[in-house]
Ligand SMILES: NC(=O)C1=CN([C@@H]2O[C@H](COP(=O)(O)OP(=O)(O)OC[C@H]3O[C@@H](n4cnc5c(N)ncnc54)[C@H](OP(=O)(O)O)[C@@H]3O)[C@@H](O)[C@H]2O)C=CC1
């Protein structure tokens with residue numbers, strides 16, 4: 081008898097959640113004919129995002145520093161432009177986003193003059209320099225903040241006023257799972273990715289009344305030119321810990337980010353570990369789906385328990401690597 085009542089209450093609860101969901105969920109945005117500006121659009125995740133956006137009918141601006149790489153990416157992306165759509169265009173902007181703000185602003189406004197106001201800004205430009213804290217040059221900490229954080233501030237600062245005026249827009253920050261937990265070898269990188277979260281939460285509260293929605297993406301390791309480069313200098317501990325979450329393709333990551341952006345979801349996470357991590361670390365984040373909020377409330381405790389096992393596993397990796405290193409060193413001395 082009580083079992084049936086509990087089941088009925090649960091079903092009514094789920095129905096109420098579904099009925100209330102549209103009140104909280106942001107309205108969807110249409111990729112067709114939208115102007116999507118992608119920083120870091122000449123490589124890796126950014127390029128995959130650009131390809132998928134043009135496949136869905138968007139006009140795209142790619143922004144990065146290297147002109148040659150930009151031109152090559154533009155050529156490649158052009159192949160995916162919908163044929164019967166003469167209006168659709170792909171353009172490039174070459175600038176160091178972390179440099180002079182006035183220059184960034186004027187180039188971004190020029191980009192808007194030719195393709196129309198930016199509807200979706202994807203802040204994907206970024207890089208990582210892994211290494212132990214006391215082996216990284218102090219300059220790397222500033223560089224990480226400038227490339228991964230200040231670049232996003234610059235692009236957003238230049239394009240947000242237009243979005244507010246038009247009463248429509250989406251802003252994506254590509255953070256990382258290393259922006260949800262700090263891990264060995266990522267002291268400089270993690271801090272810059274955590275910074276994006278503070279920015280996104282504060283900004284979302286400001287711009288929601290203007291119908292501008294933010295998405296904070298947390299990819300795991302993704303197979304891109306940037307990832308291949310970082311592998312060369314990554315400490316073994318960092319590799320072993322990161323591997324826990326798997327290796328994704330840029331296409332897979334891009335399609336998840338794009339779908340979450342269209343739906344206006346605040347968190348964009350991938351893989352089972354990614355979803356668990358976002359529930360566990362949701363903190364005071366904005367609610368963009370009642371179902372998601374319910375999931376967070378129900379699962380947070382259990383995910384914390386699971387995380388204790390992960391933490392123990394990571395500590396063991398660090399201890400084992402330290403022991404191995406010490407053994408190797410003493411063997412060398414004995415020779
Ligand atoms: N790959 C991975 O494992 C993961 C990546 N991420 C994040 O995703 C984003 C993309 O990564 P990924 O695709 O691997 O990176 P890539 O290195 O493949 O591409 C980085 C892009 O950013 C551009 N860029 C870098 N610095 C600047 C700058 N100062 N001004 C303008 N453009 C710049 C690069 O072009 P150019 O050099 O010509 O300027 C390039 O287009 C990064 O923010 C990264 O931190 C997050 C989690 C995992």
Ligand SMILES: CCCCCCCCCCCCCCCC(=O)[C@@H](N)CO
Pocket residue numbers: 207208255256257258263299300301302306307310321322323324325353354356357360383384386387390
């Ligand atoms: C309930 C608890 C679940 C816990 C899951 C923990 C998984 C931790 C894995 C961390 C992986 C970090 C990858 C960073 C990739 C990155 O940003 C660089 N490759 C950038 O180039």
